[in-house]
Amino acid sequence: MRIAIGSFVQESQFFSPVKGAWQHFGPEQIARGRAMLDAAAGTRSEVAGAMDVAARRGIRLVPLLRAMSSSSSAPIVREVYESIRDELLARLREAIAEPLDGVLMVMHGAMSAEGYDDATGDVLQRVREIIGPRTPLVATLDLHANITRLMCEAADGLVGYLTFPHVDLYETGARGMQLLLDAAAGKIKPVTVMAKLPMIIPAENAQTTHGVIHDLLLTAQTHLTEPGILDISIFPMQPWMDAPEAGCAVVVVADEAQHRRAEEVAVQLADTWWRRREEHRVELAPTEQTIAEALASERKPWVLADSADAPSSGAPGDSTVTLKALLDAQPAKDCYTNIVDPQAVAAMIEAGVGSEVTVSLGACSGTTLYRPVSVSGRVRLISDGAFVHKGEGLRGATMHRGRTVVLQAGRVHIVVMERACIQWDPELYRSVGLEPMDAQIVIVKSPAGFRAAYSPFAAEIRVLDAPGVCTPNLTTLPYARIPRPMWPFDPMDDWRTAP
Ligand SMILES: [Zn+2]
CATH class of the missing domain: 3.40.50.2300 (Response regulator)
Incomplete structure (x- = not known):
């Protein structure tokens, strides 16, 4: 056959x-x-x-x-x-x-x-x-x-x-x-x-x-x-x-x-x-308030999902909303986040490992939902960005996110990548020397896929209420071509009466 x-x-x-x-x-x-x-x-x-x-x-x-x-x-x-x-x-x-x-x-x-x-x-x-x-x-x-x-x-x-x-x-x-x-x-x-x-x-x-x-x-x-x-x-x-x-x-x-x-x-x-x-229907956690709560907690890590910017859902991965909130909180504990910005990656590689830099990060996809953020910090590590999934879902698959730089600003460790990649696996951080179990806050840009690998060690998991093209607040999105009526946009009793 x-x-x-x-x-x-x-x-x-x-x-x-x-x-x-x-x-x-x-x-x-x-x-x-x-x-x-x-x-x-x-x-x-x-x-x-x-x-x-x-x-x-x-x-x-x-x-x-x-x-x-x-x-x-x-x-x-x-x-x-x-x-x-x-x-x-x-x-x-x-x-x-x-x-x-x-x-x-x-x-x-x-x-x-x-x-x-x-x-x-x-x-x-x-x-x-x-x-x-x-x-x-x-x-x-x-x-x-x-x-x-x-x-x-x-x-x-x-x-x-x-x-x-x-x-x-x-x-x-x-x-x-x-x-x-x-x-x-x-x-x-x-x-x-x-x-x-x-x-x-x-x-x-x-x-x-x-x-x-x-x-x-x-x-x-x-x-x-x-x-x-x-x-x-x-x-x-x-x-x-x-x-x-x-x-x-x-x-x-x-x-x-x-x-x-x-x-x-x-x-x-x-x-x-x-x-x-x-x-x-989804319950979302307010971003600044949840970050404050996580930083005050005795338990770690808090895994906070910025699902509105999830590359696996089709977002560009360049949202600065959680990054800005973390920087503004001036944490005294280690926090990990990540963002796509090829220009910043190039500039930091040019500057070299160990150098102090000030770069503009994020919002490079042309979105108006958030703005670039200027960040000063130290270039800790430069990588080719490839990593292998070890969690169940994509075990063995190699992820390519382009050249990748770890920028440390105070206690905020930012993984800056040339390209967006699926964020189901802690290897996103581990492959560049950051152990999520040791952090107080870990940001993942994924709606739920991350739970398989993160749930076993997360002290707390929350889905943040942040703007982004993949927001779960569906009624705020500009749908124009879906059939109507459609739940949750229109009142409707029987699904079989739909066209
Ligand atoms: Zn799927």
Whole structure:
């Protein structure tokens, strides 16, 4: 049996000032052919999970291309998107010169590009056109995917992460490959149905460790014991998707004969979710007051999430709001924070390790939500910025944030980076000599993904109320293209009456 595997992953943040561009898809972010499998081997990624299932069954994989954006951003520039997509499709056309028994696509599901609101659906549809109607196609997705009708039609199966913080990338890849191989072997004929909810929810309060989504997943487990119900995913769409088909979704993959039952199950789960939607509202901590409280505390570290500037959500990572609040507090205890500013990095490298400098930091993305801050301090360390994730979610994956400098201003230690990167892992600090367990305050720019690695040692975790393009105060964001009515913007009793 020959199975092709490809991947194109980006998460679009429609309110970000930074478009997806080649800077997000540099040489480290794209692996072609065999290099795709070599890079994934031994990691906890979806591709690794899929590879291991295939290996156990003695299946030969035909690797196409893996492109993964270094961070979320606004939708991808059209030329960049089409160039990557078309190379992936060209490789698929080459692969299909010999008979192909199935295709697994590792996607995010909330990827957009200029002219392509649903870029995931676009890729899957084009893959379908190449392989024809009978060759099975399964896609794996992030839990924050925006599921569309096109995606459900193009793929035989859609399989999403079941965890947030995301710690089951590997397992999701394995589930996807399992489903695909069963379909390729003719054991099942999967169909995918969804119940789409007119609802946008903040990422800060949509974890799978407790609460509504946790409970929905438990109920889903019981349905998976029913004959012909093959897979169930719950998709609380990432909230910064200003697109015509935006909304949360329940997806059920079933054997063709159980199509009707799959629809019933999806609607039942959606009903429960809708009834409990108010539980997703987030309580935010006022920034200055919380920093004062943390500094006065006997216990440490306080891990304070500036989720409004989370690069994993598509923010530029250059917010000065928490930096300024920390500097103003003139702490007598060590505090760690981080910020993106390539010009300041260059200036500090020029000055050299050990030198005293005054630099302007942050607000370099052109936002008007906050202003640059002038900081005087000592250049403590210069690094190439690469670090390896050690926490569960992305274990083994190397993060590239460009050249990185640690600037110390009093007791505030600032990690200044050329590029934004995902902030799930304490290695962001440890890799440059800063141990988060020893700090009184650690700022992380992440809505919830950081909890998996930080919760075991954090004395206290709070989500700060700070301005930024990824604010969980959704009603303050300039949505213009989502369908209406939509919760929490419009009053609405029944989700099924939505258009
Ligand atoms: Zn996600």
